[in-house]
Amino acid sequence: MKQDELKQAVARAAIDYVPQGIIGVGTGSTANFFIDELATIRGRFEAAVASSEATAQRLKNHGIQVLDLNSVGELEIYVDGADEITRHMHMIKGGGGALTREKIVAACSKKFICLADDSKLVEVLGKFPLPVEVIPMAQSHVARELVKLGGQPVLRTGFTTDNGNVILDVHNLAITNPVELEKQINQIVGVVTNGLFAQRPADILLLGTADGVKTMQ
Numbered sequence: 203m204k205q206d207e208l209k210q211a212v213a214r215a216a217i218d219y220v221p222q223g224i225i226g227v228g229t230g231s232t233a234n235f236f237i238d239e240l241a242t243i244r245g246r247f248e249a250a251v252a253s254s255e256a257t258a259q260r261l262k263n264h265g266i267q268v269l270d271l272n273s274v275g276e277l278e279i280y281v282d283g284a285d286e287i288t289r290h291m292h293m294i295k296g297g298g299g300a301l302t303r304e305k306i307v308a309a310c311s312k313k314f315i316c317l318a319d320d321s322k323l324v325e326v327l328g329k330f331p332l333p334v335e336v337i338p339m340a341q342s343h344v345a346r347e348l349v350k351l352g353g354q355p356v357l358r359t360g361f362t363t364d365n366g367n368v369i370l371d372v373h374n375l376a377i378t379n380p381v382e383l384e385k386q387i388n389q390i391v392g393v394v395t396n397g398l399f400a401q402r403p404a405d406i407l408l409l410g411t412a413d414g415v416k417t418m419q
């Protein structure tokens with residue numbers, strides 16, 4: 203099966219988890235498949251909170267109401283893809299640059315449902331460069347601090363986040379303790395957040411494989 207077919211299969215499987223109320227929706231190609239599936243059950247749920255401008259636009263294009271996070275209470279579920287995920291449900295996210303808003307919406311949700319094709323399941327995180335969102339004036343300072351942690355930060359050129367910041371993609375990090383590294387990087391002055399989702403891991407992983415969708419929790 204092609205990767206897009208696996209993404210579509212997990213997106214379809216995620217529909218079973220959609221509650222009647224308000225849903226948190228992630229960003230990226232897998233999340234886009236999910237949004238397109240949501241469009242087929244419009245009316246079965248109330249509205250959505252988007253983790254990026256792109257997601258908000260796609261939801262609206264489908265006629266799905268998009269609410270401001272500050273106008274709603276805790277969400278039942280947040281559904282999003284990942285760049286890498288382990289069996290412990292720790293993830294690297296932010297390949298699409300939406301990590302900060304994704305982490306915020308995830309933090310406001312009772313359950314994080316991760317959708318991934320099986321190429322994303324890894325033993326150890328870090329082959330995918332870790333995205334770090336940084337306040338532009340702190341870019342050099344943060345880069346030096348990331349080098350001290352053993353990484354090789356590379357500025358994502360020509361890219362500005364929805365929050366007006368830059369992304370440093372950090373290569374060659376040995377992420378043996380994702381929970382600690384997430385905290386450590388977030389303590390660097392100038393970092394908005396980093397793409398490790400380990401302190402708040404996924405609750406359910408819908409994994410697309412050639413043998414069908416596997417549910418891990």
Ligand code: 5RP
Nearest residue numbers: 230231232283296297298300
């Ligand atoms: C965007 C993300 C995405 O969830 C992640 O990059 C996976 O994307 P895709 O579903 O396109 O492979 O974190 O910021």
